[in-house]
Amino acid sequence: QSSEPWREFDRSLVYLADLESGLHYLLRVELASHSTLEGAELQVFKDFVTLVAKLYPGGGSVVKLMETLSDWLLTLPLPKIPYQAVLDLVDNKMRISGAYLGAELRWVGCQSSRAGLRGYPCSLWTLFHVLTVQHDARPDALDNTGLEADSAPVLQVMRRYIRTFFGCQECGRHFEAAAASGLKSVHNPEEQLLWLWQQHNAVNTRLAGSLSEDPLFPKAPWPSASVCPSCHEERNGVHVWNRDGVLLFLRRHYGAANLSPRYAA
Numbered sequence: 001q002s003s004e005p006w007r008e009f010d011r012s013l014v015y016l017a018d019l020e021s022g023l024h025y026l027l028r029v030e031l032a033s034h035s036t037l038e039g040a041e042l043q044v045f046k047d048f049v050t051l052v053a054k055l056y057p058g059g060g061s062v063v064k065l066m067e068t069l070s071d072w073l074l075t076l077p078l079p080k081i082p083y084q085a086v087l088d089l090v091d092n093k094m095r096i097s098g099a100y101l102g103a104e105l106r107w108v109g110c111q112s113s114r115a116g117l118r119g120y121p122c123s124l125w126t127l128f129h130v131l132t133v134q135h136d137a138r139p140d141a142l143d144n145t146g147l148e149a150d151s152a153p154v155l156q157v158m159r160r161y162i163r164t165f166f167g168c169q170e171c172g173r174h175f176e177a178a179a180a181s182g183l184k185s186v187h188n189p190e191e192q193l194l195w196l197w198q199q200h201n202a203v204n205t206r207l208a209g210s211l212s213e214d215p216l217f218p219k220a221p222w223p224s225a226s227v228c229p230s231c232h233e234e235r236n237g238v239h240v241w242n243r244d245g246v247l248l249f250l251r252r253h254y255g256a257a258n259l260s261p262r263y264a265a
């Protein structure tokens, strides 16, 4: 990663290249260690694919590919699927027109100053922030998927994906503990996107100064006051977040209009 040329980017934007690289890694690398998918694992994977097919913004070639994968998984009568069959679909061996997911890692907002940092975990956070904001903008998008009855469907799918497939097991344990105690208080899409923001900040605080920190991207409460003055306020001399300011900022930052196609396939 660090041997690649640095890609200039704007920290106020979210890059589709990071989302696509993350999905490429998830589907072609992380999942590849599971030679077959069955039972609970298969269900978690199906729900993840459905979620992305319904909520990934833009309606482009990635959505088309995820829709194809989702339709195939949902109509398949098999209780057990070889990973190779999933890969053939991801590689679009059926040549469905307009369906495509690039097969390379091209980190932009998630690139690092040194190999082994950032990249995939950064893209996964980014993807789920985007999905929570999309669900808030289009709550009906999950109708008739089986996910719509849940009050925090994006977080529940994320929780199950992380627990089942995410390579960092320590992360999985931490996230599961936070979800088990915290998701009960999430009742709607707005609370869902705020919960993920807050949880991500809790992780930033825990990891500040740790070995996984890239010095170019120090872990700190986000967004900073210089990026979002209206997210911060002082009450009785104590710093507090301004809920409305944070909501507005998250909706804009992770909203479809702020996704840059630069460097994307």
Ligand code: FAD
Pocket: 109, 110, 117, 118, 119, 121, 122, 123, 124, 125, 126, 129, 162, 168, 170, 171, 172, 174, 175, 196, 197, 198, 199, 200, 201, 203, 204, 207, 212, 213, 214, 217, 221, 222, 223
């Ligand atoms: P990341 O934390 O990955 O953030 C990516 C980008 O998101 C930032 O550059 C910023 O633009 C934006 N951002 C930052 N904070 C917020 C926020 N609060 N809300 C919205 N956007 C924000 N690593 C461990 O070592 N131990 C763990 O227990 C652990 N748990 C994890 C749990 C999950 C679910 C995930 C996805 C990752 C976890 N990681 C853990 C990895 C870690 O959180 C970072 O992803 C990784 O260290 C890379 O950090 P980063 O600098 O790219 O920033």
